[in-house]
Structures are given as C-alpha cells and as structure tokens.
Amino acid sequence: MSNAYVSVEGIARRYPGATIFEDLWFSVNRGEFVCLVGHSGCGKTTVLNILAGLEAPSDGVVIVDGQEISGPSLDRAVIFQGHALMPWMTAEQNVAFALSCRHPSWPKAKLREAAQAALEKVGLGHAAQKKPAQLSGGMKQRVGIARALAIAPKMLLMDEPFSALDALTRGALQEEVSRLVTEADQTAFMITHDVDEAILLADRILLMTNGPDARLAEVVVNTLPRPRDRANLHHMPGYHELRDHILDFLITRSRTLAGKQPAGWDPKAVPEVRPAAPQITPPPPRAAA
Numbered sequence: 001m002s003n004a005y006v007s008v009e010g011i012a013r014r015y016p017g018a019t020i021f022e023d024l025w026f027s028v029n030r031g032e033f034v035c036l037v038g039h040s041g042c043g044k045t046t047v048l049n050i051l052a053g054l055e056a057p058s059d060g061v062v063i064v065d066g067q068e069i070s071g072p073s074l075d076r077a078v079i080f081q082g083h084a085l086m087p088w089m090t091a092e093q094n095v096a097f098a099l100s101c102r103h104p105s106w107p108k109a110k111l112r113e114a115a116q117a118a119l120e121k122v123g124l125g126h127a128a129q130k131k132p133a134q135l136s137g138g139m140k141q142r143v144g145i146a147r148a149l150a151i152a153p154k155m156l157l158m159d160e161p162f163s164a165l166d167a168l169t170r171g172a173l174q175e176e177v178s179r180l181v182t183e184a185d186q187t188a189f190m191i192t193h194d195v196d197e198a199i200l201l202a203d204r205i206l207l208m209t210n211g212p213d214a215r216l217a218e219v220v221v222n223t224l225p226r227p228r229d230r231a232n233l234h235h236m237p238g239y240h241e242l243r244d245h246i247l248d249f250l251i252t253r254s255r256t257l258a259g260k261q262p263a264g265w266d267p268k269a270v271p272e273v274r275p276a277a278p279q280i281t282p283p284p285p286r287a288a289a
C-alpha cells in the first residue's frame with residue numbers, strides 16, 4: 001500500500017455492543033476515482049467522515065500523501081448531499097470564502113476573480129451574484145462543486161452528491177463532475193447508490209457487505225474506456241456484464257456474504273474483479289511450415 005496516495009489501513013467503527021465495520025483496508029491512487037457502494041447502514045458515510053477527518057476511527061489509520069490524518073483539512077474537500085452553502089452569501093462569496101481559507105494572503109479582488117472563474121467552470125458565471133435561495137437545487141449543488149474544486153484539494157470526497165436532484169439535472173452534473181475531475185486529475189472518493197453513476201465515474205468500485213460487521217467484499221475494476229458519457233455508456237462492450245455484476249452483489253451477495261469471512265480471508269487483499277474486461281480470444285495456432 002506504500003505507493004497509494006490515500007491509504008486506509010485497518011479502520012473500524014464500533015459502538016458499545018455493535019461493530020458497524022472493522023478491518024477495512026483500501027487505497028486510492030493519485031488521480032483515481034473510487035466509488036463505495038453498499039446498502040444503507042453498512043457504514044459508508046462513516047467511512048467518508050473518517051476520510052474527511054470529521055470522525056475518528058475506533059481503530060486503524062488513514063494516510064493521505066504520506067501523512068496520517070488527524071482532523072478536517074482543506075486538503076480534503078467534501079461535497080454533501082445537501083448544499084451546505086451559507087445562505088446570506090452570494091454564490092461568488094460562498095466560493096470566495098473557501099478560497100480565503102485556503103489563501104489567507106490573497107486580496108479581495110483576487111479572491112473574487114478566482115471565485116468567478118470557478119463558477120464559470122461549472123456553467124454558473126451568470127449566477128455569481130445570486131444567493132442560494134435564488135438558485136435551483138442543481139445550481140446550488142454546482143456552487144458546492146465549484147467551491148470544493150476551487151481550493152484544489154488533495155482529495156475530493158462526495159457523499160451521494162446528486163441523490164436529491166431530478167434525473168436530468170443529476171445526469172448533467174455527473175457528466176460535469178466527470179469532466180472537471182478528469183481535467184484536474186483530481187483524486188476522488190464517492191459514495192453512491194446509483195450503479196450507473198458509479199460505472200460512469202469510477203475507476204474502481206468498492207463493494208461493501210451489509211452491516212453490522214460489514215466488510216469490503218470485492219473491488220470491481222472498471223475497465224470501460226474513457227471518456228464515458230451517459231448517452232453511450234450502455235452501448236459500451238462490457239457495460240452490461242459490469243452492471244449485472246454490481247447489481248447481483250447488491251441484490252444477493254451483499255446479504256449472503258454479510259458477517260461471514262471466507263476461510264483464509266485477507267482483509268488487506270480483497271479480491272479484484274474485472275467483469276467488463278474484454279474476452280481475450282487466443283490467436284489461432286500457427287500452421288506448421
């Protein structure tokens with residue numbers, strides 16, 4: 001795990017009388033997009049909060065860029081399901097405020113300029129002077145995305161950021177995040193319930209069994225080539241195999257594997273699968289000369 005940008009090493013969350021999860025080991029490489037998928041209650045938000053430094057694990061550590069984390073940091077920006085914008089500030093002021101925490105020495109004009117540029121990147125240049133109450137849900141979430149990306153965090157953490165949006169807005173924002181994260185070579189970790197969202201965005205998808213005593217059961221490597229877009233995703237060779245694999249896990253295996261550790265199970269070496277990998281046909285034997 002030493003080459004990983006983010007290294008999650010044996011974290012656990014226990015409450016008196018209940019272990020939500022334990023012995024969770026995984027890594028996220030620089031520039032990689034990792035999604036965590038699992039049923040409600042298995043501890044996904046807890047894992048994200050631990051990565052954000054908002055909660056301490058009961059056991060284990062998280063190392064980011066070689067340093068153990070010990071609390072929240074601007075290096076790890078979180079995009080929540082709700083927008084968490086300051087309602088008395090305009091969109092520009094919301095982004096500028098985050099920028100001022102990152103760059104305390106920047107003069108106001110520079111902060112404003114950078115905030116405006118960040119809003120333009122998410123298509124909100126025209127709405128910079130509006131307050132959250134004057135913006136739609138999708139626009140507010142865009143401001144949240146602009147604010148998180150403007151401070152160039154080492155890691156972007158997202159907890160179901162699109163789940164409260166209508167399907168059209170959700171689709172548009174998923175594609176936008178995909179583009180922005182790729183452009184910035186941003187390391188990202190996201191929780192989602194939406195299998196297509198995970199397939200669109202992730203390089204790897206971590207599958208968690210049901211809680212209590214949840215564990216990482218499998219790491220699904222998304223071998224579908226980039227760029228991916230929603231309109232063509234389901235035409236890509238391997239898409240259906242990948243989707244079926246994840247759905248089968250959610251419908252059946254997340255439950256049947258719950259609480260059980262197969263013999264010889266090594267939580268540090270969770271099996272990797274590539275359901276969408278192209279079938280390699282061996283070349284025909286050469287005719288004898």
Ligand SMILES: Nc1ncnc2c1ncn2[C@@H]1O[C@H](COP(=O)(O)OP(=O)(O)OP(=O)(O)O)[C@@H](O)[C@H]1O
Nearest residue numbers: 015018020038039040041042043044045046047211
């Ligand atoms: N103080 C507590 N005592 C005991 N259990 C708790 C406590 N706080 C949280 N939990 C349990 O921890 C588990 C993990 O919660 P968490 O929010 O991380 O799950 P999740 O997978 O993100 O769920 P969802 O998808 O519904 O958001 C839940 O089953 C919850 O009931």
